[in-house]
Amino acid sequence: MSKFGLGKLLRRSLIHRKARSLSALIAMTVSAGVATALLTLYADLDAKLHHEFRSFGANIVVTGTSDLAAAQKAAGSDANVAQFAYAVATTDRGTSVVVVGVDFPAVRKLDSWWQVAQWPTGADDALLGERAAQFVGDEKDVTLTFAGQPHTFKGVGHVKTGGDEDSRIYTSIDTFQSWTHVAPSVLEIQIPGGAASVEAAISRLKSALPGADVEPVRQLVEGESSIVDKTHTLMFGAVLLIALTVACSVLATLSASVLERRRDFALMKALGSSQGQMMGLFLAETLLLATGGVIGGYCLGSVAAWVISEVNFNTASLPRVGVLPIVLALNIGIAAIAALLPLRVLRGLEPAALLKGE
Amino acid sequence: MGWTASKRSEGKIVFFRLLFESFLRQRRRKMLAGIAILLGTTAVTAMLALATTIGDRIHQELAVYGANIVVFPKADSLDVKVGGVDVKPATGGAYLKESDLEKLHGIFWANNITGVSPELTHTLRIWSNDSNGFVLNVSAKGLWFDHKFGVGTTGSVQLHPWWKMQGEWPKTWKDVVIGANLAARLHLRRGDEFEIAVANTREEVHEAVVSGIATTNGPEDDMLLMPLDQFQIASSLPNEISRVEISARTKPEDAFARQDPDKMSAKLRDVWYCRPYANSIAYQIREAIPGSDAEQVRRVEQSEGTVLERISGLMWLISGAALLAAGFAVSAAMATAVLERRGEIGLMRSLGASKGAIAALFYAESGLLAAATGTVGYLAGSALAWWLGAKIFPGDGKEPMLNLVLLPVIVAMALIVAVAGSTPAIRAALNADPSRTLREDT
Numbered sequence: 001m002s003k004f005g006l007g008k009l010l011r012r013s014l015i016h017r018k019a020r021s022l023s024a025l026i027a028m029t030v031s032a033g034v035a036t037a038l039l040t041l042y043a044d045l046d047a048k049l050h051h052e053f054r055s056f057g058a059n060i061v062v063t064g065t066s067d068l069a070a071a072q073k074a075a076g077s078d079a080n081v082a083q084f085a086y087a088v089a090t091t092d093r094g095t096s097v098v099v100v101g102v103d104f105p106a107v108r109k110l111d112s113w114w115q116v117a118q119w120p121t122g123a124d125d126a127l128l129g130e131r132a133a134q135f136v137g138d139e140k141d142v143t144l145t146f147a148g149q150p151h152t153f154k155g156v157g158h159v160k161t162g163g164d165e166d167s168r169i170y171t172s173i174d175t176f177q178s179w180t181h182v183a184p185s186v187l188e189i190q191i192p193g194g195a196a197s198v199e200a201a202i203s204r205l206k207s208a209l210p211g212a213d214v215e216p217v218r219q220l221v222e223g224e225s226s227i228v229d230k231t232h233t234l235m236f237g238a239v240l241l242i243a244l245t246v247a248c249s250v251l252a253t254l255s256a257s258v259l260e261r262r263r264d265f266a267l268m269k270a271l272g273s274s275q276g277q278m279m280g281l282f283l284a285e286t287l288l289l290a291t292g293g294v295i296g297g298y299c300l301g302s303v304a305a306w307v308i309s310e311v312n313f314n315t316a317s318l319p320r321v322g323v324l325p326i327v328l329a330l331n332i333g334i335a336a337i338a339a340l341l342p343l344r345v346l347r348g349l350e351p352a353a354l355l356k357g358e
Numbered sequence: 359m360g361w362t363a364s365k366r367s368e369g370k371i372v373f374f375r376l377l378f379e380s381f382l383r384q385r386r387r388k389m390l391a392g393i394a395i396l397l398g399t400t401a402v403t404a405m406l407a408l409a410t411t412i413g414d415r416i417h418q419e420l421a422v423y424g425a426n427i428v429v430f431p432k433a434d435s436l437d438v439k440v441g442g443v444d445v446k447p448a449t450g451g452a453y454l455k456e457s458d459l460e461k462l463h464g465i466f467w468a469n470n471i472t473g474v475s476p477e478l479t480h481t482l483r484i485w486s487n488d489s490n491g492f493v494l495n496v497s498a499k500g501l502w503f504d505h506k507f508g509v510g511t512t513g514s515v516q517l518h519p520w521w522k523m524q525g526e527w528p529k530t531w532k533d534v535v536i537g538a539n540l541a542a543r544l545h546l547r548r549g550d551e552f553e554i555a556v557a558n559t560r561e562e563v564h565e566a567v568v569s570g571i572a573t574t575n576g577p578e579d580d581m582l583l584m585p586l587d588q589f590q591i592a593s594s595l596p597n598e599i600s601r602v603e604i605s606a607r608t609k610p611e612d613a614f615a616r617q618d619p620d621k622m623s624a625k626l627r628d629v630w631y632c633r634p635y636a637n638s639i640a641y642q643i644r645e646a647i648p649g650s651d652a653e654q655v656r657r658v659e660q661s662e663g664t665v666l667e668r669i670s671g672l673m674w675l676i677s678g679a680a681l682l683a684a685g686f687a688v689s690a691a692m693a694t695a696v697l698e699r700r701g702e703i704g705l706m707r708s709l710g711a712s713k714g715a716i717a718a719l720f721y722a723e724s725g726l727l728a729a730a731t732g733t734v735g736y737l738a739g740s741a742l743a744w745w746l747g748a749k750i751f752p753g754d755g756k757e758p759m760l761n762l763v764l765l766p767v768i769v770a771m772a773l774i775v776a777v778a779g780s781t782p783a784i785r786a787a788l789n790a791d792p793s794r795t796l797r798e799d800t
Contacts, residue, residue: 023690023693027686027690030683030686034679034682034683037679038676038679041672048668049665049668049669052664052665052668053661053665055660055661055664055665056423056657056661057657057661063441086440088438088440095435095436096436096438097436097438098437098438098439098440111657112660112661113656113657113659113660113661114656115656131436131437132436135436160653160656161655161656161657162427162428162653162654162655162656162657162659163428163655163656163657164437164439166653167436167437167438167439186441215575217575218520218575219422219423219424219519219520219575220423222422222520223419223420223422223423226419226422227416227419227420227665227669230419230750230751231416231669231672233750234408234412234673234746234750235672235676237746237750238405238408238673238676238680241400241401241404241405241680241742242401242405242676242679242680242683244397244401245397245398245400245401245680245683245684245687246683246686246687248393248394248397248687249394249397249398249683249686249687249688249690249691252390252391252393252394252687252690252691252694253690253691253694255390304679308672308675311671311675312668312671312672312675313668
């Protein structure tokens with residue numbers, strides 16, 4: 001059989017039984033699509049989950065320094081850093097209250113759980129804690145006294161957190177410093193990523209800020225790592241299970257379609273084809289279908305992964321080229337097994353008996 | 359063609375015999391379809407079983423972040439705390455009654471409360487009588503340690519899983535725990551004894567033994583921690599508590615949860631009240647405990663909500679993918695199983711069976727196969743989910759292995775998919791010319 005003959009045979013064989021070729025192609029496309037979608041999601045999972053944990057806020061607290069620039073440099077550009085300066089002042093009603101000087105945009109980014117109707121913008125604007133607000137006479141005209149120095153702030157809204165913040169008054173750091181001359185004493189830093197990147201950031205911060213006390217917020221770091229790891233393992237199990245199901249279905253479809261061609265097989269054998277030639281034909285046919293399926297499935301799967309991440313995480317998962325070779329190898333492996341398994345069964349059969357219909 | 363009315367009862371018997379024979383024979387051909395259904399239902403059952411329990415499991419993991427609701431006396435003074443340390447401890451102040459905590463069992467969402475930790479903070483005077491003796495006022499906290507509450511026990515250690523202990527948490531009435539920094543400062547070790555009395559006095563002296571040293575990474579590192587009832591006696595504040603931390607299973611907050619219940623219509627308010635939002639549980643606690651104010655800890659609650667939502671959302675979407683893959687696998691396998699039997703169909707038709715009778719036979723066969731293997735797949739999937747859950751989230755083996763609600767769902771899905779999957783193949787086989795099919799195929 002010439003090379004041209006094989007190509008022609010292949011083409012004829014694929015076109016002649018369209019329905020069968022189509023069902024095999026669909027099987028390969030679906031398996032490649034599911035594999036692509038799951039692998040793309042799986043590759044992105046850790047980054048996406050760590051991103052969700054950013055909403056828990058700072059995972060490192062640095063005390064005893066006010067060097068914001070050095071801390072930001074050591075923590076990295078994608079870390080959120082906010083500085084806090086504390087003083088105990090007296091309200092016009094004579095109650096002691098903790099006043100905190102902060103950079104409002106930085107806090108807003110770091111502490112996303114704060115319930116604030118309106119963030120302050122002006123220099124003398126203040127944010128009153130939900131409970132602290134009950135201890136001032138006029139919220140629009142809050143006079144606070146620190147070390148005999150009075151200063152009047154304009155309360156623009158309340159902050160509610162269910163924590164210590166509710167009993168405090170937050171002001172802009174520049175106004176706070178010119179009023180109290182108290183330097184920021186606490187830096188809260190939010191490092192993206194798991195325990196390893198937090199540990200690395202801590203050692204960087206320690207060498208960049210000698211004399212400062214750098215502590216991780218241990219329960220956050222440990223909790224995040226444990227949950228991300230567990231979800232990761234769970235996903236791994238799910239991916240394996242689904243891959244197995246899909247592989248089985250492809251195997252069933254393809255090997256049935258090969259088995260169905262017993263008569264072709266017998267006829268070719270009777271006409272004098274060698275075992276190798278027939279094997280080559282079957283293999284070439286299924287591999288062609290598998291490759292076609294991978295191309296279609298990769299596109300479909302990438303779209304599915306993109307939709308799933310957009311729906312669930314509100315950020316897109318971009319198609320990954322690195323997934324393609326894995327999916328290709330997986331599909332071709334399944335296709336080869338599906339083509340060769342029935343051949344082993346057929347090999348032992350006598351062409352004459354098959355053609356007679358026994 | 360078809361059977362006449364007089365032969366109907368006979369036809370029925372023939373139908374069931376045919377079904378029975380055909381179901382038992384040709385096992386090899388049916389095996390592929392059976393394995394496909396089995397694997398498909400196993401995958402779907404396992405994913406659904408995991409997806410329905412993932413919320414509780416992640417909530418348990420997130421418990422390391424501590425309480426999500428705090429209860430404190432209605433404000434009559436303002437906390438002056440920086441970094442968790444009281445800069446100006448309030449004198450007097452308002453308290454809640456410890457005995458009122460029993461009322462938590464009576465609220466609507468009582469079963470969702472998984473942990474309760476009341477505390478009382480006060481200053482005590484401590485001194486030791488041995489050679490390196492010390493006399494000083496320290497800030498001290500009374501807490502529950504494995505306290506009986508309802509059916510189980512709860513307390514501070516449960517709500518602060520990140521607290522590290524060298525030694526043992528208090529067991530007898532003399533036992534106290536020292537924060538790591540304070541212990542280092544006073545050179546106290548496990549087993550050391552000292553005396554306790556109300557701040558600035560040496561009256562009503564109590565003895566104390568250090569049972570352990572606690573590292574908390576918080577203000578407790580500079581404190582003395584002791585059982586609440588002992589502490590109430592030592593500080594002469596019987597039955598008083600200053601704060602309660604509560605860990606509750608909640609539903610992530612949505613727009614409805616944020617509304618003010620007091621401004622809702624009565625009907626809407628009932629709906630709000632009967633959903634386990636942190637806000638509505640806090641509202642019920644405020645109602646139950648006199649003079650209290652309860653708030654969700656937004657840092658924990660809000661962030662837990664997002665993480666929980668994302669992970670369970672992911673699980674549901676993956677379950678959807680599993681369902682799709684399984685549906686495809688089953689229908690593909692059913693289609694090939696029917697296609698292989700075109701010859702049989704041709705024979706039956708040429709022998710005079712009606713299209714309806716043949717279709718009924720094949721559908722019944724597919725349905726029987728789907729129901730049987732679907733049930734086995736349900737069992738296998740449940741076992742797999744249980745094993746996987748126990749492996750990944752150790753320590754919560756309380757989950758039952760079988761979720762019976764899933765059984766009808768899974769079997770119904772297997773039936774629908776099997777019938778839908780075999781329909782095109784059956785239709786094609788029925789529409790084909792019997793004589794041609796018979797000649798073409800064996």
